[in-house]
Amino acid sequence: MSEEVIKTEGLTRVFNKHLTAVDHVNFSVKHGEIFGFLGPNGAGKTTTINMLITILKPTEGKAFVLGFDIAKQDNNVRNVIGVVPQEYTADEDLTGLENILLCADLYGIPRDVAKKRAADLLKLVELTDFKDKKVETYSGGMRRRLELTCGLINRPKLLFLDEPTLGLDVQTRTATWDYIRKLKKEFGMTLFMTTHYLEEADALCDRVAIIDHGKIVVVGTPEELKHSLGGDIITLSIKEDPDVSELIRTVENVKEVKNENGSYRIKAEYGEVTAPFVIEALRRKGYTVTKLSMTEPTLNEVYLEYTGKSMRDTEESREAFRSQRMTMRRARA
Amino acid sequence: MSRLNEYHPSRFHGIWALTKRELKKWLKEPIILLMAILQPVLWMGLFGKAMNIGNMFSSSNISISDIVLPGVALIPPQSGSITISGTALSQMFGNLGPTIMQNIFGVKDYFSYMSVGMISFIVMFTTMFSGMSIVWDRRLGFLNKVLSTPVSRGAIIFSKVLNASLRSMFQATIILALAVVFGLQVSSTFSPIYILAIYAAIFLLCLGLSSVFLALALRSTKWETQMAIVNLINLPLMFASNTFFPISQMPSWIQAIAQVNPISYLTDAIRRLTVTEFNASAVMFDFAFLGIFAAVFSVIGVALSWRYLTK
Numbered sequence: 001m002s003e004e005v006i007k008t009e010g011l012t013r014v015f016n017k018h019l020t021a022v023d024h025v026n027f028s029v030k031h032g033e034i035f036g037f038l039g040p041n042g043a044g045k046t047t048t049i050n051m052l053i054t055i056l057k058p059t060e061g062k063a064f065v066l067g068f069d070i071a072k073q074d075n076n077v078r079n080v081i082g083v084v085p086q087e088y089t090a091d092e093d094l095t096g097l098e099n100i101l102l103c104a105d106l107y108g109i110p111r112d113v114a115k116k117r118a119a120d121l122l123k124l125v126e127l128t129d130f131k132d133k134k135v136e137t138y139s140g141g142m143r144r145r146l147e148l149t150c151g152l153i154n155r156p157k158l159l160f161l162d163e164p165t166l167g168l169d170v171q172t173r174t175a176t177w178d179y180i181r182k183l184k185k186e187f188g189m190t191l192f193m194t195t196h197y198l199e200e201a202d203a204l205c206d207r208v209a210i211i212d213h214g215k216i217v218v219v220g221t222p223e224e225l226k227h228s229l230g231g232d233i234i235t236l237s238i239k240e241d242p243d244v245s246e247l248i249r250t251v252e253n254v255k256e257v258k259n260e261n262g263s264y265r266i267k268a269e270y271g272e273v274t275a276p277f278v279i280e281a282l283r284r285k286g287y288t289v290t291k292l293s294m295t296e297p298t299l300n301e302v303y304l305e306y307t308g309k310s311m312r313d314t315e316e317s318r319e320a321f322r323s324q325r326m327t328m329r330r331a332r333a
Numbered sequence: 334m335s336r337l338n339e340y341h342p343s344r345f346h347g348i349w350a351l352t353k354r355e356l357k358k359w360l361k362e363p364i365i366l367l368m369a370i371l372q373p374v375l376w377m378g379l380f381g382k383a384m385n386i387g388n389m390f391s392s393s394n395i396s397i398s399d400i401v402l403p404g405v406a407l408i409p410p411q412s413g414s415i416t417i418s419g420t421a422l423s424q425m426f427g428n429l430g431p432t433i434m435q436n437i438f439g440v441k442d443y444f445s446y447m448s449v450g451m452i453s454f455i456v457m458f459t460t461m462f463s464g465m466s467i468v469w470d471r472r473l474g475f476l477n478k479v480l481s482t483p484v485s486r487g488a489i490i491f492s493k494v495l496n497a498s499l500r501s502m503f504q505a506t507i508i509l510a511l512a513v514v515f516g517l518q519v520s521s522t523f524s525p526i527y528i529l530a531i532y533a534a535i536f537l538l539c540l541g542l543s544s545v546f547l548a549l550a551l552r553s554t555k556w557e558t559q560m561a562i563v564n565l566i567n568l569p570l571m572f573a574s575n576t577f578f579p580i581s582q583m584p585s586w587i588q589a590i591a592q593v594n595p596i597s598y599l600t601d602a603i604r605r606l607t608v609t610e611f612n613a614s615a616v617m618f619d620f621a622f623l624g625i626f627a628a629v630f631s632v633i634g635v636a637l638s639w640r641y642l643t644k
Contacts, residue, residue, distance in 0.1 A: 107342060107484075108340040154340075
């Protein structure tokens with residue numbers, strides 16, 4: 001029995017002959033883990049997922065899902081996976097239950113079995129009371145839960161979640177995490193999810209891969225990744241204009257300094273001890289520190305480290321994001 | 334290795350599940366059905382009843398006054414004059430209308446002629462709009478979700494075609510029934526069994542047309558594009574056919590289009606099966622044409638859609 005639920009070998013997808021959305025990606029997902037794919041919009045997360053769920057063919061490279069080749073044994077793959085897409089795909093005009101039964105039909109599950117499974121799943125995501133209401137009356141959180149049930153109706157060994165909490169408010173997002181944990185425990189599945197919420201990856205994922213410009217930059221557990229930064233992050237600003245990076249670098253225990261528009265990101269071991277030395281060194285040269293903060297590394301720092309972008313920079317307004325997504329979809333078509 | 338999902342969708346199961354979804358959606362919005370029925374009914378009522386060609390030449394419209402002919406106009410000339418009774422003339426020419434109708438249209442009244450054509454009208458619009466629904470399925474992500482399930486790609490395409498056909502048949506039934514209520518004259522050769530043949534003809538045209546529109550819809554990412562295409566071609570398809578007027582009376586270049594327009598063949602088949610005298614060989618020819626059309630265009634449409642769905 002292979003421990004690797006997903007394995008990719010140089011997986012690549014090129015759109016319109018020049019737009020390389022996924023570029024020779026190699027990773028593997030172990031049995032029973034929650035594996036997170038983290039990256040900014042347009043990094044290639046959805047393209048990767050679409051290849052793994054067999055709705056997009058790779059331009060180059062290979063991938064195996066539960067031992068099946070995604071290109072040659074696509075129908076076997078489809079049978080053993082569950083998919084919860086980014087969009088709300090449930091049919092608005094049908095009721096929640098009708099939607100689940102439609103999904104069951106697509107997997108060829110007999111009606112009596114489907115009804116029993118649907119009842120269990122509805123109970124699990126607490127939608128039993130709403131099962132006979134049209135989906136158009138559902139809230140965002142309810143729709144997301146309904147999508148979850150559709151992805152689980154075939155009792156998949158591996159569940160793909162594409163941005164499972166996109167567009168949900170903080171409360172609903174946390175509630176959705178609970179459902180996901182519950183589902184994983186209940187069915188003992190392996191989960192592959194994409195997200196661009198760092199706290200989500202931190203809270204849910206056993207292992208995380210950061211992808212940027214179609215390439216995987218780093219893979220590891222959130223703890224490993226944070227640890228790999230090798231220390232705390234001190235952020236400070238000074239009153240004066242000149243670049244003092246070199247000066248800060250001379251302080252003991254300072255490992256790295258980055259000047260980001262006048263604000264210095266200093267990576268240092270023993271941050272709480274090092275910070276006073278940094279202030280002292282600056283003052284001796286006549287500089288005044290105006291702001292200082294210190295953080296133990298979070299995934300956000302990890303992310304910043306490996307992609308060179310703050311998550312905040314990539315999170316545009318909802319409208320801009322939606323239009324970008326539409327454009328991407330058109331490019332894929 | 335891991336255990337497989339114990340169930341597999343049969344081809345039929347998948348087609349039926351997806352068709353059922355469309356039909357459910359459709360039945361839950363009776364207003365759309367009502368509109369779809371209302372449109373041809375309005376055409377039937379306003380166009381079919383107002384364009385009362387047969388009646389233009391009926392005896393009540395041909396009232397001729399007494400004609401006085403001078404004797405010299407006669408051969409051989411006679412002296413004096415003779416008077417022809419206008420009433421007699423009116424009676425003589427009163428049958429002109431029905432005769433012209435019978436010779437050119439094949440039926441005695443225009444309403445019977447065009448109300449049957451409304452079935453082609455229904456088929457055309459239903460198939461065009463069924464293509465549009467797949468544009469929505471794609472935009473909303475539903476298509477991707479279905480593609481990630483083991484349901485066969487062919488089932489996805491065929492369910493759309495089947496849905497268009499079932500809708501057209503249902504609406505055609507209503508239209509035919511309404512036409513009878515409004516005064517459609519069924520020919521003496523009509524037999525209820527012909528209704529099955531009508532369904533078969535409708536199905537063939539639906540198969541060909543909706544496959545084409547589906548492929549077009551899958552190519553165009555916006556429903557506006559599909560809308561523009563539909564608007565552009567529905568007029569020529571409708572009027573360069575025998576739906577409203579007999580092909581024989583058209584200029585030759587329109588005749589050329591009408592001769593290959595599949596709409597003409599569906600209309601002709603239904604007309605021969607209902608309002609005009611039944612002619613087995615002509616109906617067979619119509620069916621042959623519709624059959625070939627369906628085969629060729631569904632193969633093209635399915636091939637194009639398939640290429641898109643397995644990109």
